[in-house]
Amino acid sequence: MKKPLFALAAAVLALAQLPALAQSWPARTVKIIVPFPAGGPTDVLTRYLAEKLSTQLGQPVVVENKPGAGGSIGADLVAKSAPDGYTLVMATASTHSIGPYLGKLPYDPVKDFTPVVWVGNATNVLVISNAIPANSVKELIDLARKDPGKLNYATSGIGTISHLTSELFASMAGVKLTHVPYKGTQQSIPDIASGQVAMLFDNIMTAQPNIKAGRVKAIAISSSARSPLVPELPTVSEAGLPGFQSVVWFGLLGPAGLPKPVVDRVNAEMNKTLALPDVKARFAQMGFDQAGGNPASFAQVMQRDAEKWSKVIKDAGVKPE
């Protein structure tokens, strides 16, 4: 009889402690590390969300940029910080689903982190040069088949999402394309406009001005569903490559061993934030898809994405030479 009583007492005690811990957090400023430079889409969105979270948590939420090495410097910093809930990272597919398979990183993308909340996805749009005699995914693939290796595709560098998306496209379509890396997708626009480069998978938002000005033509988007930003564009999957999908997830992670009450609190507040009408509108405006959900579903997404990209990396032989 004594044992169950003891267990009950322990459980009551634990239950009483839980809200206490959740209530005491946050007692000071919460820092979100953005492992990318200031001004980029991830940074801008995180700064916007941090402002909202600040009011909900009643403590300042500050954003700190720690760019470098494809985001791995910032991610590593969080992996090695104290799991007290005061240091989080806005991670993306680059830091957790791609980077770890490109080369040796100082952190383990799964073991060293606690998933907190999946914030959303960024979609790419496939733009092609006006000088290319193709107006759809099918025509582009036919053109590439006719002359293997003749069509160039631009990317923002080796092992970036734009590179892997193009590799995925080429392998699913069974065509050979020539890779021309740039330091950012915007740099490639003049060469696409002049017809020297045929195609590019570019962020849906940053590509808009060039599409609207008629400098390039958009033929499809990379996600599995159409985007409210460009409802007229088909998905690549609809337009000729069934099953093709490439989106970049981003979400909040903490160091491994983050206390559950903290995880749950951030998760709940972020879900609340995402449901705000003005936040919804801002996401749509910036071309991001909203996600949300519980930490477990976020962990699943991360795992699925890691499997997908590590396979693309292996099959295409993407390795720094």
Place this chain on the structure above:
Amino acid sequence: MELLNNLGLGFSVALAGTNILYCFIGVLLGTLIGVLPGIGPVATIAMLLPTTFVLPPVSALIMLAGIYYGAQYGGSTTAILVNLPGEVSSVVTCLDGYQMARQGKAGKALGVAALGSFFAGSVSTLLIAAFAPPLAEVALKFGPADYFSLMVLGLIAAVVLAHGSLIKAIAMIILGLLIGLVGTDVNSGVARFNFGLPELIDGIGIGPIAMGIFGFGEIIRNLEHTEKREIFTKNVSGLLPNWSDIKQCIPPVLRGTALGSFLGILPGGGAVLGAFSAYTLEKKIAKDPSRFGKGAIEGVAAPESANNAAAQTSFIPLLTLGIPSNPVMALMIGAMIIHGIQPGPQIMTAKPDLFWGMVASMWVGNLMLVILNLPLIGMWVKLLSLPYRLLYPAILIFCCIGVYSISNAWMDVLLAAACGFMGYVFYKLDCEPSPLLLGFVLGPMMEENLRRALLLSRGDPGVFMTRPISATLLVLALLLLILVMAPAIRKKREEAFVEED
């Protein structure tokens, strides 16, 4: 007429009560961070980004833009008075501005810098208004081959710019190129010369290099002569240059404005390149080039006009194409996106009040800067006239904070310290560091574009001569090279550069 209507709309927006206030806050902040070496517009704008969420988009962008061009003004004050570039773009101003200050002409130098900048700012504002759309299309015509040839021209110009020994100038350029190679190679993804350090995978930034070699190096150098005060504050009175100074400065200001305006439009160009090129040009066409580096007023007027013109015209690719030509512009794009504005050609038609309001506010802001700067120079100078033992540690700390805040990396601070030591060694060896900086900036861009051009042409080098823009630039580079090599000119050059310091 349409232009007048548009400008009218712009001024009505820019002069509206709150907007003029935010413009003032922007330029005031800009001047302050410009005067303080190390704290740059990138860090400031990034920190202020969240506070702009609550402002109307026009006010926010007017303020952020004011910080950027305000910093160009402030940067020259520090350059002239303490030989420390307050901003990277005022590196060249140090060369002659500081010498003028040593000769007791600090006031003239500051006055010319402010007035030249104002003139350049006014002209480039008009340029943005009139030519933004067509000029942006010119920049779009530049392909990889053309960029490569532009860099070749730039590097050869860097040799011509250097004073002192030709061999040393070339050696410094090559050293700059080598430092520029550190980091991931765009074409293969291989990390070069990073010694296994993840912090070096993205290469070394221009911040630590410029701040270290020019800033820290200068401080170490000054510590050698403890007894001598090198800040010139006594003779800052008599700010306004007299008529003969103004007459002397009109052509350099005009040339600097033209060159700066053009280079500002090119992605990656911007204020630094504009200032360097304007200085080279003045030195090349001067009757007596030996005066340069010894306090030539043209050597202040031209680069100061150029960097301000370039700072403003670099808004052209941003406003018309949504392409950032430098990190500050990248942040401006971020600021627009957060306000739900897609940067690009549609801004002009979809949000004319924003576009023209910003353009008009630049002119208003420039006027404020002149009014603010001329009387305030006395105050800035007071700030800098603290005793060395207080001033230098303070400057060092500000520099460290500034270098750190570029990308919040401690590695950058260590790099700046190492560069400071290098800068001191260069000074001891009589090696001019400006070519190193140009080699550092242009080298990696040159390699990247060379390999891209060849990748696109499938290995055919003929592409550099068949593209008209590229061919023209290469011919210009060749002419410049012949000019330097020609025995007669070479002799004259050596005479001209028989050393100073």
